[in-house]
Amino acid sequence: MVASTRYLLDVVELKAPSKALLEVLVDSREFNVARQVVEEIRRMGVSVRVEYLDVGDYVVSSDVAVERKTVSDFVSTLTKRNLFEQLSRLRDSYSKPILVLEGDLSSIPLLSSINMNAVLGALATVARMGVSVVPTPSPSGTGRLIALLARQERRPQQGEGKRRVKAVRRSGLSDEQLFFMCGLPMIGRERAEAILRVYRTPLEALKRVDGWPKRVDGIGEVIVKRVKEVLETPFKV
Structure with a gap:
């Protein structure tokens, strides 16, 4: 073929x-x-x-x-x-x-x-x-x-005019969820998408952060440690 x-x-x-x-x-x-x-x-x-x-x-x-x-x-x-x-x-x-x-x-x-x-x-x-x-x-x-x-x-x-192609864009709540996850240390868009594909919601992902290295490609213990540091450290003004 x-x-x-x-x-x-x-x-x-x-x-x-x-x-x-x-x-x-x-x-x-x-x-x-x-x-x-x-x-x-x-x-x-x-x-x-x-x-x-x-x-x-x-x-x-x-x-x-x-x-x-x-x-x-x-x-x-x-x-x-x-x-x-x-x-x-x-x-x-x-x-x-x-x-x-x-x-x-x-x-x-x-x-x-x-x-x-x-x-x-x-x-x-x-x-x-x-x-x-x-x-x-x-x-x-x-x-x-x-x-x-x-x-x-x-x-x-x-006709003969140039055809301008437009891509499908996802918007709304999904983008807000990605934006939220991307705010975590060392979590870019690709990792945020990978995490949400596994855990479906940001809340569920944060509850199970210790399991990320086993279930999400590209996530290791170093990343989890930094994320937990942000999530668990008391806020100081």
């Missing part, structure tokens, strides 16, 4: 217009680690705008968003058990969610001791969730795929 995808991406020609009329949003964190993907999108004549995205790595339209995983990333997220949470959020935010699986699946036995049946079972679960799985052979292949998606998503009624 990967080989056939490579062939399709090789024969697709996207002629870049003199001025890019299409735009794709890329998450700022993804931008820092996937420059080849971004360069290929631009080379195909699609403009790239970098933003902090709440959901997904690339937003192609109001309907289509992409989560990109290299094969090694995919295996890693399986062992950490956060893949399905990421994709559930993607599916709940966009009507056409896509998981791009970048690289050679046959290399998995060389990268991890995880059973191949577990990998295939995970892919089957992703498909049953309603998330399309699209393999690509390389970062440049991923970039070409995203550029092609941008072309296909272009609405005829939009």
